[in-house]
Amino acid sequence: MIQAEHLTGGYGHTDVVRGLSFSVKKGELFGILGPNGSGKTTLLKMISGVVPITEGSLFIKDKQLRDYKPKELAKRVAVLPQISSQSFAYTVKETVSLGRYAHQSGFLPIWKEEDEQAVMKAMRQTGTDRFADVTLDALSGGERQRVFLAQALAQEPEILLLDEPTNHLDLSFQKDLLDLLKRMTTELDLTVVSIFHDLNLASLYCERLLLMEGGELRSLGLPSEVLKEKSIHEVYKTEIHKQPHPEVPKPQMSILPERTAEEEADVTIDHTFMSQNDEFIALESPIVLKTLSAGVIGAGWGWHRSFVNRHVDKNYSHPAYKEDMRNFLKERSFDVNETVGMMTAVHLHTAAYQFMEVEGVSVFTVVTAGVGNAVDISRSAEHDRLFLPGTINIWVFANGHLSEEAFVQAVMTATEAKVKALVDQGVHDPLTGSQATGTSTDSILIAATQRGKKQEFAGSISPLGQAVGQAVYNCMIRALSSNSRRGS
Amino acid sequence: MLKPSIQMFLRNKFSAYVVVAVFLMLAVFTGISIGTIYIPFKDIAVLLSHHLFGTALQGIDPSFDNIVWKIRFPRVLLAGLVGASLAVAGAAFQGLLRNPLADPYTLGVSSGASVGAVMVLFFNIYLPFFGGFTLPIVSIAAAIVTIFIVVIFTRLIDRSMKVETIILTGIIFSSFLGSVISLMIALTGEELRQIIGWLLGSVSMRGWDYIQLIFPFFLVGTFVLIVQAAELNAMSFGEEKAQHLGVNVRQKKMIILITGSMLTGAAVAVSGTIGFVGLVIPHFIRLLWGPDHRHLLPLSALAGAGFLILADLVSRTIISPAELPIGVITSIIGAPVFAVILLRKRWKGRTT
Numbered sequence: 001m002i003q004a005e006h007l008t009g010g011y012g013h014t015d016v017v018r019g020l021s022f023s024v025k026k027g028e029l030f031g032i033l034g035p036n037g038s039g040k041t042t043l044l045k046m047i048s049g050v051v052p053i054t055e056g057s058l059f060i061k062d063k064q065l066r067d068y069k070p071k072e073l074a075k076r077v078a079v080l081p082q083i084s085s086q087s088f089a090y091t092v093k094e095t096v097s098l099g100r101y102a103h104q105s106g107f108l109p110i111w112k113e114e115d116e117q118a119v120m121k122a123m124r125q126t127g128t129d130r131f132a133d134v135t136l137d138a139l140s141g142g143e144r145q146r147v148f149l150a151q152a153l154a155q156e157p158e159i160l161l162l163d164e165p166t167n168h169l170d171l172s173f174q175k176d177l178l179d180l181l182k183r184m185t186t187e188l189d190l191t192v193v194s195i196f197h198d199l200n201l202a203s204l205y206c207e208r209l210l211l212m213e214g215g216e217l218r219s220l221g222l223p224s225e226v227l228k229e230k231s232i233h234e235v236y237k238t239e240i241h242k243q244p245h246p247e248v249p250k251p252q253m254s255i256l257p258e259r260t261a262e263e264e265a266d267v268t269i270d271h272t273f274m275s276q277n278d279e280f281i282a283l284e285s286p287i288v289l290k291t292l293s294a295g296v297i298g299a300g301w302g303w304h305r306s307f308v309n310r311h312v313d314k315n316y317s318h319p320a321y322k323e324d325m326r327n328f329l330k331e332r333s334f335d336v337n338e339t340v341g342m343m344t345a346v347h348l349h350t351a352a353y354q355f356m357e358v359e360g361v362s363v364f365t366v367v368t369a370g371v372g373n374a375v376d377i378s379r380s381a382e383h384d385r386l387f388l389p390g391t392i393n394i395w396v397f398a399n400g401h402l403s404e405e406a407f408v409q410a411v412m413t414a415t416e417a418k419v420k421a422l423v424d425q426g427v428h429d430p431l432t433g434s435q436a437t438g439t440s441t442d443s444i445l446i447a448a449t450q451r452g453k454k455q456e457f458a459g460s461i462s463p464l465g466q467a468v469g470q471a472v473y474n475c476m477i478r479a480l481s482s483n484s485r486r487g488s
Numbered sequence: 489m490l491k492p493s494i495q496m497f498l499r500n501k502f503s504a505y506v507v508v509a510v511f512l513m514l515a516v517f518t519g520i521s522i523g524t525i526y527i528p529f530k531d532i533a534v535l536l537s538h539h540l541f542g543t544a545l546q547g548i549d550p551s552f553d554n555i556v557w558k559i560r561f562p563r564v565l566l567a568g569l570v571g572a573s574l575a576v577a578g579a580a581f582q583g584l585l586r587n588p589l590a591d592p593y594t595l596g597v598s599s600g601a602s603v604g605a606v607m608v609l610f611f612n613i614y615l616p617f618f619g620g621f622t623l624p625i626v627s628i629a630a631a632i633v634t635i636f637i638v639v640i641f642t643r644l645i646d647r648s649m650k651v652e653t654i655i656l657t658g659i660i661f662s663s664f665l666g667s668v669i670s671l672m673i674a675l676t677g678e679e680l681r682q683i684i685g686w687l688l689g690s691v692s693m694r695g696w697d698y699i700q701l702i703f704p705f706f707l708v709g710t711f712v713l714i715v716q717a718a719e720l721n722a723m724s725f726g727e728e729k730a731q732h733l734g735v736n737v738r739q740k741k742m743i744i745l746i747t748g749s750m751l752t753g754a755a756v757a758v759s760g761t762i763g764f765v766g767l768v769i770p771h772f773i774r775l776l777w778g779p780d781h782r783h784l785l786p787l788s789a790l791a792g793a794g795f796l797i798l799a800d801l802v803s804r805t806i807i808s809p810a811e812l813p814i815g816v817i818t819s820i821i822g823a824p825v826f827a828v829i830l831l832r833k834r835w836k837g838r839t840t
Contacts, residue, residue: 071736079732094780095725101734101735
């Protein structure tokens with residue numbers, strides 16, 4: 001649909017865009033990215049014929065851009081600029097109707113039925129029909145932007161060029177607009193070329209992206225190919241962190257705010273932050289910790305400050321146990337949003353904790369272990385599915401800056417240490433009589449301060465892994481033996 | 489003369505055209521009727537219909553015929569044509585330059601025309617063959633020369649001829665030509681009154697010849713501008729937007745600039761510089777019926793004509809038998825009206 005080769009051009013004697021080659025297919029949603037001053041808007045203006053092309057060629061459909069007459073081009077290409085000026089108080093309908101200019105001809109043009117239809121349709125699609133007779137100056141910036149989108153749609157173009165279309169829109173209209181554009185590309189085969197400031201929106205909606213730097217092409221391809229931490233860092237000259245979108249297979253970029261000295265100060269989590277009574281064991285961290293956990297609340301990835309292991313009766317059964325846990329925490333004035341909560345039927349005085357340091361990396365672990373419902377994982381199919389309060393709850397607090405990989409390895413290492421302790425203690429699955437590897441409802445928490453030294457790995461022989469493994473193993477042994485002494 | 493366009497737009501803004509047309513008719517009849525000798529509306533209708541459609545003259549005082557057809561009607565008609573030309577040109581310039589404060593004089597055309605006229609008075613120029621028409625002819629020529637100089641100069645600065653550049657160039661030329669006029673005034677001895685009188689504007693004692701002079705300009709100019717109404721609508725959203733919508737911006741801009749300037753130049757040439765018509769009338773129409781140029785231009789023409797006829801009526805009756813320059817009246821009425829319009833806009837802006 002659009003074919004650019006060695007495209008060069010700009011204002012006056014300076015070429016803002018240099019040697020750009022790319023093509024856009026029919027029905028594609030194509031995103032243009034780049035920092036301020038990288039020539040995005042100039043490129044868009046070159047495609048719309050406003051900024052002259054000094055070198056190279058630009059084909060729109062089957063014809064060179066310069067061979068188009070203005071009206072002919074307007075029937076193919078519509079533009080929604082970043083800012084649309086308006087000096088007079090036209091009504092919304094009058095404004096949208098101007099989109100039909102290119103479709104009219106003759107000295108005193110006649111307003112045809114199809115013109116009216118196109119205008120009404122465009123207004124309906126953009127939700128501007130309900131203020132058709134309102135004047136533009138009475139609208140908000142976002143509403144006005146939608147009116148100009150309606151105007152562009154009324155042109156019934158094959159290509160729509162947008163310059164940061166979501167700029168003045170609030171969150172829901174951003175989504176509505178992009179969903180609408182996406183739908184139009186699939187249903188009507190409309191080709192959309194849009195400049196984005198927001199890398200994440202571009203990643204979510206665009207099929208392909210063009211990343212510009214200093215008027216030249218930096219990279220071109222699928223979002224996953226273009227949005228690389230390294231190149232985005234180099235082009236935008238800023239710290240960013242890439243991670244997958246939680247629901248959609250597209251990359252998302254997070255900016256990293258500069259850390260203050262206070263945020264850099266080292267913090268070591270140990271037993272001094274822990275408190276214990278018959279109802280619960282709690283650890284209240286002075287800073288928010290990055291966590292990966294499986295528990296009753298606060299599970300998955302997150303950032304948490306309080307950690308609570310609650311004792312419940314062996315026969316505890318609650319239809320809404322999460323809600324119950326939340327209420328429990330609220331009553332004891334924990335902030336539910338910042339708390340990872342677990343449950344155990346084990347008596348809390350049997351809990352074991354240990355601080356362990358290996359080669360300058362320290363971890364603090366807390367374990368409660370009861371093996372009443374121990375399971376041999378290789379024969380777990382023979383067990384009934386019931387919710388029972390977890391009986392081996394392992395907390396690992398790492399004093400270091402862990403990579404995500406280190407978090408996962410810490411889970412593996414802690415689990416291996418747990419199994420080893422069960423083997424050494426000779427714990428058996430009561431149902432099958434074979435060696436147990438855990439219980440049916442074990443929980444785990446890996447929490448890290450994310451300060452101090454970077455820890456890329458937590459495998460079993462890395463310093464962090466060694467600390468985790470030993471501390472968890474020791475705690476398991478102690479917790480299991482004090483539990484069996486109680487004879488439960 | 490606006491009939492085809494009126495018919496075309498009857499559907500939408502019927503009432504607007506009716507109101508403005510009635511206003512114009514009332515202005516015409518009042519303008520002819522009032523004076524040292526009062527002439528009833530009925531007699532005016534009979535007389536006009538006699539001259540225009542050849543109907544019989546019955547029981548009308550023959551002296552009325554002279555007063556109406558030779559003196560008052562041409563005067564009213566000239567005032568109407570000048571008012572309509574200025575209002576249409578003003579509306580077009582405001583749309584093109586996206587500046588509600590632009591008026592037909594922004595581009596320096598009127599200054600050019602004035603320089604021509606003042607030069608004729610100052611040097612007592614008499615062109616052979618044209619005789620008494622020397623002044624308007626030189627004036628129109630000067631106006632046309634001025635437009636082309638302004639346009640060429642603008643293109644030298646900025647090939648794409650952005651409206652900002654046009655406005656700036658216009659201001660430079662206006663100031664320069666204004667100072668040329670001031671120079672001539674300063675050097676004038678006895679002719680001072682005549683020059684000042686011309687500059688302040690008047691439509692008195694011009695007769696049918698002047699109407700013949702301005703009429704073709706008015707007809708062609710107004711028609712051409714009304715045909716560009718859709719382009720003006722598009723261009724008032726900015727030149728880039730207009731281009732996106734499919735307007736051949738450079739070509740249309742040139743057409744509108746030159747046509748508007750010709751209209752203005754012709755008006756200035758026959759009546760002197762009459763201010764505020766081109767500014768106030770389009771504003772007023774926009775306020776009542778919106779900025780759509782397809783209606784704004786014809787409505788402004790009708791209302792501008794009516795307004796200037798009434799202003800002329802005031803100028804010749806208020807200190808009768810002496811006459812005030814019409815430009816003084818339009819400014820005295822126009823400036824406060826414009827101030828009120830601006831204030832109202834401001835208030836409206838605050839509440840919304």
